[in-house]
Amino acid sequence: MSAIVDAIHNLGGGSKQEVGVEQPLRDNPSFVLRGIHDTYYEDRAIPAVGPHDVLIEISKTGICGSDVHYHEHACIGDFVLGEPMVLGHESSGIIVRVGASVKTHKLGDRVSLEPGVSCRTCPACKSGHYELCPDMQFAATPPFTGGTLGRYYSLPSDIAHLIPDSMTMEDGAMIEPLAVGVHSVSNLAGVKAGQIVAVFGAGPVGLLCMAVAKALGASQVIAIDINAGRLEFAGNYAASSTFLPPPLEPNEKRMDYSRRATGLLRAKLGLPERGTGAVDVVIEASGAEVCVQMGCFLVKEQGKYVQVGMGSPDVQIPLTSLATKQATFVGSFRYGSGDYPLAISLVASGKIDLKPLVTHRYEFTEAVEAFAATKDGKGRDGKGIIKAIINCPK
Numbered sequence: 001m002s003a004i005v006d007a008i009h010n011l012g013g014g015s016k017q018e019v020g021v022e023q024p025l026r027d028n029p030s031f032v033l034r035g036i037h038d039t040y041y042e043d044r045a046i047p048a049v050g051p052h053d054v055l056i057e058i059s060k061t062g063i064c065g066s067d068v069h070y071h072e073h074a075c076i077g078d079f080v081l082g083e084p085m086v087l088g089h090e091s092s093g094i095i096v097r098v099g100a101s102v103k104t105h106k107l108g109d110r111v112s113l114e115p116g117v118s119c120r121t122c123p124a125c126k127s128g129h130y131e132l133c134p135d136m137q138f139a140a141t142p143p144f145t146g147g148t149l150g151r152y153y154s155l156p157s158d159i160a161h162l163i164p165d166s167m168t169m170e171d172g173a174m175i176e177p178l179a180v181g182v183h184s185v186s187n188l189a190g191v192k193a194g195q196i197v198a199v200f201g202a203g204p205v206g207l208l209c210m211a212v213a214k215a216l217g218a219s220q221v222i223a224i225d226i227n228a229g230r231l232e233f234a235g236n237y238a239a240s241s242t243f244l245p246p247p248l249e250p251n252e253k254r255m256d257y258s259r260r261a262t263g264l265l266r267a268k269l270g271l272p273e274r275g276t277g278a279v280d281v282v283i284e285a286s287g288a289e290v291c292v293q294m295g296c297f298l299v300k301e302q303g304k305y306v307q308v309g310m311g312s313p314d315v316q317i318p319l320t321s322l323a324t325k326q327a328t329f330v331g332s333f334r335y336g337s338g339d340y341p342l343a344i345s346l347v348a349s350g351k352i353d354l355k356p357l358v359t360h361r362y363e364f365t366e367a368v369e370a371f372a373a374t375k376d377g378k379g380r381d382g383k384g385i386i387k388a389i390i391n392c393p394k
């Protein structure tokens, strides 16, 4: 029985139910965080399905750095865990209930979940930037207590994005972090064919930013990371060149280091400071202060710098360098209008391959192990984890 259910959730192509026939719902086992390293399984109430909603039976859920951060610290910045919260927000699943007014979805449809429900009426929502909605209810983000590491999740139908049969349910779960890359590289940086793009940080989001830049036709995609193994992976995946920054010298100030390391990067890759052949776009996906500084030095005149990584909250930036180049420095938060559809189309058309990034898989009952392994960056096979995926409950 479980092998059949597994096959359905792996391959998709419709659930076990006949089209148009509702099957009875089951229990809703959920993986709940109550405090630092304090998790438990609980049978939670099945979420309500309003007239414009669909109920999704979860297939696959990727573990994200933010999930691990909540597991380790019970907070991220101002988002502090209060009530026990279900973890998980990178998921795919199958539609098992359709709200009375929904015309776009049917039972058995395979979807990628966009796990943030905005208010739809505030100035940010009305301006088209719903990612900035102050009343967003986002999975696994306090004060909201829902998350996708359970059996069922309910969403308004327009953010339960249909995926084609050519995509696996793991692909569907990976669309969430890919949408972060699409938002920063396409939507905010506006990368165009022929541009030179540098990405700081070769973790999952950095790698996906590189993949988007390549897919959009960047002529060069430069990966920068202090981990040689990650850089090697990036070079085989989507980067056309890589740079391993040197160590900090004793007593060297960070800003001096960043200036020096940027010079070395330019020399190694033959990049001019300005004009043709210089770096048009910097995507900062590490959050490290020296990477922020290097990125500001590296971006060319009138270039774009996009901050995706969340790391040190207070960093010193070389303001004169940005000002005298008239460079644009822009923040990036999650994803917004059009990002999921573009992410899905880049994968469906074969321009981005997500499969190499899924390195480890765990059962639902092994969630604690999956979190510990993702934090350590190593699976039980001793190999480095890029993305670990948790299977749906049996």
Ligand SMILES: [Zn+2]
Pocket: 064, 065, 066, 089, 090, 176, 177
């Ligand atoms: Zn995430």
Ligand SMILES: [Zn+2]
Pocket: 118, 119, 120, 121, 122, 123, 124, 125, 126, 130, 133, 134, 135, 136
């Ligand atoms: Zn809003």
